[in-house]
Each structure stands twice: as C-alpha cells, then as structure tokens.
Amino acid sequence: MEVFLTTLKGVIDSLGATVVLPIIIFFVGLVLGAKPGKAFRAGITIGIAFIGINLVIGLMWGTLSDVAQAMVTNWNITRDIVDVGWPAAAAIAFGSDVGLWVIPIAILVNLVLLVFKVTKTLNIDIWNYWHFAFLGGMVYMVTNNLTYGLAAAGVASALALFLADWTAKAVQSFYNLPGISIPHLTTAPGVPFAIITNWILDRIPGVKDWNVDSDTIQKRFGVFGEPIVLGLVIGLALGALGYYNAESAAVKILQTGINLAAVMLLLPRMVQILMEGLIPISEAAREFMKKRASDREIYIGLDSAILIGNPAAISSSLLLVPIAILLSIVLPGNRVILFADLAVIPFVVALFAPLMKGNIFRMIVAGTLELAVGFYIATAMSPLFTAAAQNAGFVMPEGASNITSIADGFIWPQVLFTKLAEMLGIVGVVVTAGILAVVWFLFSKNTKAWEVAAGAPAEKK
Numbered sequence: 460m461e462v463f464l465t466t467l468k469g470v471i472d473s474l475g476a477t478v479v480l481p482i483i484i485f486f487v488g489l490v491l492g493a494k495p496g497k498a499f500r501a502g503i504t505i506g507i508a509f510i511g512i513n514l515v516i517g518l519m520w521g522t523l524s525d526v527a528q529a530m531v532t533n534w535n536i537t538r539d540i541v542d543v544g545w546p547a548a549a550a551i552a553f554g555s556d557v558g559l560w561v562i563p564i565a566i567l568v569n570l571v572l573l574v575f576k577v578t579k580t581l582n583i584d585i586w587n588y589w590h591f592a593f594l595g596g597m598v599y600m601v602t603n604n605l606t607y608g609l610a611a612a613g614v615a616s617a618l619a620l621f622l623a624d625w626t627a628k629a630v631q632s633f634y635n636l637p638g639i640s641i642p643h644l645t646t647a648p649g650v651p652f653a654i655i656t657n658w659i660l661d662r663i664p665g666v667k668d669w670n671v672d673s674d675t676i677q678k679r680f681g682v683f684g685e686p687i688v689l690g691l692v693i694g695l696a697l698g699a700l701g702y703y704n705a706e707s708a709a710v711k712i713l714q715t716g717i718n719l720a721a722v723m724l725l726l727p728r729m730v731q732i733l734m735e736g737l738i739p740i741s742e743a744a745r746e747f748m749k750k751r752a753s754d755r756e757i758y759i760g761l762d763s764a765i766l767i768g769n770p771a772a773i774s775s776s777l778l779l780v781p782i783a784i785l786l787s788i789v790l791p792g793n794r795v796i797l798f799a800d801l802a803v804i805p806f807v808v809a810l811f812a813p814l815m816k817g818n819i820f821r822m823i824v825a826g827t828l829e830l831a832v833g834f835y836i837a838t839a840m841s842p843l844f845t846a847a848a849q850n851a852g853f854v855m856p857e858g859a860s861n862i863t864s865i866a867d868g869f870i871w872p873q874v875l876f877t878k879l880a881e882m883l884g885i886v887g888v889v890v891t892a893g894i895l896a897v898v899w900f901l902f903s904k905n906t907k908a909w910e911v912a913a914g915a916p917a918e919k920k
Contacts, residue, residue, distance in 0.1 A: 465545065477513065481506035483583045484740060487759075492750075493743035506735030511729035512764050515722055519683060520802035522694075522718040523780055528702030529799050530784050536796055540841045541856055544799025545645070545866035547848070552589040552867075554851035555596035557608045561588050564609060565616035572620060582616070582642045582760035591615040592642035593847075593867050594876045597840075598888065599775065599848050607888055611876050615644065616891045618872060620760070621899050622647035627758050629914030630811035634766055636734070638741035640758035641766065644858040645806045645866045649829050650913055653811040656825035658751030671815040673770040676697075686770040690723030691716045693777045694900040700781055726768035733765055766809035771817035776805035778819070779826045786831055793834045795841070803829075807865065833869025843877060844868055845875035 481502035488498025530536075552558050564590045572578040594610025601603055623642035631637055641647060661667050673686060683687060692859070698715030702708045740759060748755045758842060766772060780801050787796055808826045815821040837844075841861040850864055855862065875894075879887030902909045911917050 465589075468587075477506050477509045479585060480509060480583070483585065484736070487581070487583060488740050488743055491740065491743040491747040493739055498743075499740045501736045501739045505733060508729055508736060509762075509764070511826060512726065513730060514767075515725045516764065516767075516802060518718055519722045519805075520799075522715055522722075523777075523801045524799060526697050526701040526715060526800055526805055527780065527784060529705065530781070530800070531796060533704060534784075534788065535700065536784070536788055538794050538796035540793065540795045540838060540861040542797045542800050542864055542868075543848075543856060543862045545864050547799070547853060547862070548593060548864040548867050549589040551848045551851045551853050552593035552596055554853070555592060555599065555608075556605055557595035557599055557612050558589070558592040558851075560609055561592040561595065561612050561616075564613045565591055568613050569620060572617065575681070576755070578617075578620040578624055580640045580642055580760040581626070581757050582620060582623070584642065584760055584762045587643055587762055588616070589909055590867060591619070594872060597843060597873060597877045598880040599875050600843055600850065602694070602884055607880060607885050610885070610888045611880060611891070614888060614895065615872065615876065617645035617892070618895055619644050621645065621895060621902070622650070623758065623760050625902060625909055626650060626810055626813070626913045628910040628916075629765070630810070632816075632916050633914060634769065636737070636765065638744055638759055639737065639765070640755075640760050641763045641810065642760040643763040643806070644870065644872060645803065646763035646766070646810050648760045648870045648872055649807055649825070650810050650814070651820075651830040653814045653825045653914075654912060656821065656828055657714075657814055660821055660824065669820050671816055671820040673774065673819070674817075676819075686693050686723040686727075686774070687720045689770070689774055690722040690777070693774065694719030697777065697780060704746050723770065723773055726773065727770075728768075730765055730768040731771045737761075763806050763809050765807035766812075769809070769812055771812045771819050771822060772805050772809045775811075775819045775822035775826060776808050778823055779804050779808070779830065782823070782827055783830050784828070786834060790831060790834050792838065794838045794861075795834050795863055797865065803865045807869075810914075814912075815877070815914075820873035830865075830869070832871075833865065836871065836874055837863040837865075837868040840868060840873055840877070864877065 460761040484500035485498050488501055489495060511597060562585060569582050579601050591612045594615040595608040599608025619642035623640035627640035630639060630641055694716035695712055698712035705711060718795060744757050748757050783797055787793055801881035806823050807829060811822045811825050841863045844863050845861045876891055879890050883890060
C-alpha cells in the first residue's frame with residue numbers, strides 16, 4: 460500500500476495540477492453522465508485555462524516579488540523569519556510522512572460526508588490537498604505521533620468542505636460560477652475576518668456609505684477607472700515605491716505598471732476559458748442529481764485561483780502589498796518579512812468580495828486586519844513551521860533562521876489544530892473535530908442565514 464501511495468504521489472507531483480485536473484474532470488464528467496466527447500473537451504479546456512491562469516499569476520508573482528525586495532532594501536527592513544512562499548510550504552507538506560497518505564484520506568472523508576449528505580462539495584482540487592497535509596504534519600510534529608497527524612489531516616479536509624459549503628452560494632452568485640464551491644484553506648478561513656469587518660464598518664456613520672467598487676470607480680473616472688488602467692496606475696505607484704532610487708528606475712517603474720495592467724486584463728479572460736470547460740460538468744452534475752437524488756445539489760470544489768480574476772480582488776490585493784510591507788515594519792513584536800508570497804494576497808481576499816459586494820475599500824480594511832493577525836500567528840508558529848520544513852528535507856534559504864509563508868503560516872486553523880493537539884494529544888484532534896461538527900450542525904439548521912452572512916444574496920420579501 461505504501462509503495463502504491465508513494466508512486467501515486469510521485470505521479471501527481473510530476474504531472475502537476477494542470478495535467479491531473481483535466482484527467483479528474485474527464486472521469487468525473489463520465490460518472491455524472493456527460494458524453495465522452497463533452498467530458499474530454501471540458502477536461503482539456505479546464506487544463507488549458509489553469510495553464511493560462513498560472514502563467515498570469517507567475518507574471519504577477521515575479522513582478523510583486525521584485526518590487527517587494529526593492530522596497531525592503533530601500534526601507535532597510537530586517538527580520539529573522541523569512542517568507543519562503545507557498546510552493547515551499549506545499550513541498551514541505553507533501554514531503555512529510557502525512558503527505559504520503561493525505562490523498563486517500565481526504566478522498567475517503569469527502570465520499571463519506573457526501574454519502575451521508577453532510578456536505579454538498581465534491582473536492583476535485585487534489586493538488587491543494589497539501590493544505591491538509593500541512594496541518595496534519597504540524598500536528599505530527601507537536602505530538603510525535605503519525606496517527607494523530609493523519610487524523611488531523613482528515614479533520615482539515617472536512618473543515619475545507621464545510622467552508623466550501625458555507626460560501627458556495629456567495630461564490631456562485633457574485634462570481635457567476637454555478638455549481639462551484641471553494642474548499643481552499645488559504646482563502647476560506649478569511650471569511651470570519653470579512654464578516655467582523657463588515658459588521659464594524661456598517662456601524663460607523665459616514666464610512667458605512669462609502670462604496671468603492673470597480674463599477675463606481677469606472678463610472679466616476681471613465682477610462683481611467685477601467686481595470687487595466689487601474690492596474691497600470693497601481694503598478695506605477697508600486698514601482699515608484701520600490702525603484703525610485705534604482706538604476707534605470709523609469710524603465711522598471713513602467714515595466715511594473717504594464718505587467719500589472721496585463722494581469723488585470725488577462726486573468727478574467729483565463730477565467731472565462733475556465734468557465735467554458737466547467738459549464739458542461741456543472742450541467743451534468745445537476746442532471747445526475749435530478750435523476751438519482753431528488754434534485755439534491757452537488758458542488759464541484761475547485762482552486763480559488765478561479766476567483767482572483769475579479770477586478771475588486773486584484774485591485775484590493777495589489778493595494779495591500781505596500782500595506783503588508785508597512786505592517787511588517789510597524790507591528791510591535793513582529794519578526795516576519797514578506798517576500799515570495801505577496802502574490803498570494805489575491806487568494807486571501809477573494810472571498811471577501813461577495814460579502815462586501817466588491818467594495819475595494821472594505822476588502823482592504825478586512826485584508827489589513829487578517830494580515831495583521833497573520834503576522835503574529837506566523838511569528839508564534841515559525842519555529843514549528845521551520846522544524847517541519849527541516850523534517851521534510853527542505854533546504855533553508857541562506858541567512859534565514861526561521862521561515863513561514865502567507866499561504867498557510869498566517870491562517871488561524873494552524874493555531875487551532877496544533878495548539879489543541881500539543882496540549883491534549885489525540886483528545887485535541889477529537890475536540891477540533893467536535894467543534895467542526897457543532898458548527899456544521901448549526902449551519903445545517905439555519906443554512907440560508909449562514910449563507911447570507913457569508914455574502915449570498917438574501918431572499919426577496
């Protein structure tokens with residue numbers, strides 16, 4: 460069994476998400492009753508779309524990383540905990556002992572919860588199972604017990620399904636993604652921050668009426684409010700902050716501007732291609748459930764990369780880049796300096812948009828709150844993150860004594876899972892599962908109210 464799992468994990472790692480996902484989509488389409496030709500075309504189209512999305516994200520990643528490094532150098536920021544980025548965190552997670560078993564565990568948990576009608580989400584985003592392995596690996600590190608780590612990974616996969624179910628109607632309505640949910644543990648845990656921020660802002664006179672969404676900006680400023688021009692302006696501003704005293708400063712500033720303008724235009728186009736592939740699968744899922752399960756809904760769980768093409772998500776995340784670097788300077792007790800994962804910020808804020816109706820001002824406030832808390836989480840948890848990395852054979856960056864990443868190092872589930880397991884052992888894992896079960900029960904008893912709280916449209920009276 461272990462040899463088989465090692466081989467399976469090796470195949471998935473070598474093929475990558477852009478090859479594995481089309482294969483999964485093809486077989487899911489066949490199971491749901493789609494014609495082979497349609498299922499095959501849908502899988503290929505989705506694979507192509509994710510290649511395009513990854514290319515654009517790579518452009519944004521490189522641009523923001525270079526700007527951030529320039530800012531850090533110019534402002535003479537020094538910290539002893541280095542952000543190594545989510546690819547390193549994923550390598551650490553899949554390189555751990557838990558990573559070997561996480562795929563069959565997560566699939567089993569998903570199928571059991573689907574059969575017993577606890578969840579509506581079929582999570583086919585297998586590559587991102589590494590988030591479950593990461594949390595399970597952290598529990599393994601604090602308990603020195605592989606069984607506890609595997610159990611925690613299973614609970615983490617269930618947590619992702621709950622968050623996906625909770626936010627599904629908001630995602631489907633705001634992003635026009637019928638039948639889709641987002642079981643992504645970098646994105647979904649931010650929803651409570653958005654709810655708290657929205658509640659506070661709704662009670663501040665004057666501020667509660669500020670509506671800074673992309674449509675309002677475009678109406679007020681005309682061509683200068685269009686997404687590509689916003690991307691250009693934000694890019695020029697970020698470039699100026701980073702390269703004002705560099706050689707060939709004008710060239711670098713202009714390149715930053717045009718790169719981010721390209722991101723603002725190309726990401727939505729890639730998502731449109733993705734939707735072309737998803738529609739046949741979504742329709743097949745509805746027909747399947749209509750015939751066999753009395754119209755029971757089923758959601759297809761996908762990577763939150765399909766959300767970040769929204770102008771509000773990109774604009775707010777780009778504006779959060781200098782804010783994040785400023786937070787790393789001014790927050791007392793913070794020891795983290797950001798580098799590689801600044802391009803993950805769009806994933807952090809993507810699920811704020813439905814709740815805040817694309818209000819960029821509110822998304823920035825909520826993102827600032829989540830990042831501020833995240834700095835302290837990352838500072839506190841970095842020794843464990845670093846130990847897990849070393850245990851998985853990760854090569855530490857030169858000059859770094861401790862490491863982290865925004866993707867998983869900044870999120871609250873890391874604290875919940877590891878601290879309870881550290882204090883109570885397997886009882887802590889059971890308590891975590893119990894908390895999730897209680898919350899899920901409450902959600903099931905008043906589903907519509909919970910969905911509206913997460914940004915779904917309220918029913919018209």
